[in-house]
Amino acid sequence: MSAPGAGIEVTGLSASYGTGAPALRDVTFTAADGQAIAVLGPNGGGKTTLFRALLGELPATTGSVTVRGATAYAPQTERSRLDFPVSALDVALMGAYARTPWYRRIGAGDRALARDALARVGLADRAGARFGALSGGQRQRVLIARALVQEAGVLLLDEPFAGVDRTSEEAIMRILDELRADGRVLLIATHDVEQARGWDRVLCLAGAQIAFGPPAETLTNAVLEATYGEEIVMLDCGNRAVAIQHHSHAH
């Protein structure tokens, strides 16, 4: 399955919650043709706000947002309801909810699609397992399977590698590469500057857009300092800045 024509165009976007000051401003970037974009920034820097604007949940106060293709969102599963009694297959099937009228059962075609999607993320044998009983990496893969069932051309992934073990990280990385090869556009919110160097583009956000471009040109010490401010400790090893973030627990 491929997703030709999927893409994002954001021009001069500002967005705010309620009538307050914008939570995010001056965002301009484009993504198309199987590009993966790392979205870097401190907590509260606007990563989630950007995702909500792309999902159409938060209207732009200025600027414009154009998303071509269905958009799927994979939140951090640490925060989802792990005690909720749904199986991996149930969660994958949620990808078909939007196209199933309330008075119909989910169709056989969509059921097959959900099973295929679970197989594709390597969880065919865990279809019946309770979502909350899976490991963090497996849960993330189930949410990616749900995005496949949604037939999403654009995937927004909120820290897909947070709290994930090495094996799962490699599995997720392989799946994301396959999704790119399909022509899907990926936005990956992450704290990991090193990992961000591996994607096609990076978008640095700290309340406003700091920089956007290919990682090699964009991830300079100046940009990282502007993005993370006092939250960052720079270790200059061979001209490559390594960001070490203080994890504040104040929410």
Added chain:
Amino acid sequence: MEILRSGLLQRALVEVVILGATCGALGVWLLHVRNTYAAESLAHAMLPGLVLATLAGAPLLLGAAGGVLVAAGLIALAARDTRVGAEVAVGVTVTTAFGLGAVLALAPDVPARLGELLFGDLLGTSTTDLVAAAALAALVAFALGAGHRSLAAAVFDPVAAPSLGVRPGRVELALLALLAVAVVAAVQGLGNLLVLALIVAPASAGIRLGASLRGQIALAAALGALAGLLGLVASAELDVAAGASVALAAIGLYVLAALLRPAAGRAPATRRSPIEALVS
């Protein structure tokens, strides 16, 4: 059984079984949404409306709807003051409403129906009451069935729900509306206070014992109906208050479930308040 020969008891039995099943199924969703506080608030906040409806000779349904709307408006108003906050606003409004309802109901000219509004009068169920309760229960059951997928998506993943075609805010409002309907349906039989036992206890037991969502809902509905049956039989045999017996039977079934499955289905550490830990 002796109990089934009396028309009075037959009507009460059918009424309480229907209510038990409906409240049980609805309760599973309310517990998953972690909204039992809202359930309690809503049930109590409608008391002045119920009393006024009784005084005016209007249908209880009308009074309940009015009571809920006024309370919701007051809560919204109070919560706008950031120094107060939503939880305090709910607490103050509900207590005020409940107090007002009690004052109205205990006024000298008011017929002595406060007890009925608070604790219900199962044995006083008329055929009209029964038909009305059954119709409201059917409405709740139908809505829960029709909205099953929307509810599941909204509860499981409220952040991603809009991208799945589900609006969690609307779903939660609809659930509260169904709760209001269920409370109205049950107020005649079980009263404004005891209905909560039938909403919370069978659902808690169902969640403990059931592995899947549908399993939990089916179990909660069955246990709710069973609680109604056991409570009514016990009340007839032991000559004690019917509504209270039903409530106690529901709690008893929950304790039994908790003993059978002490910590069943407990998910790996998620943060919960002590109250949530108690009910799930």
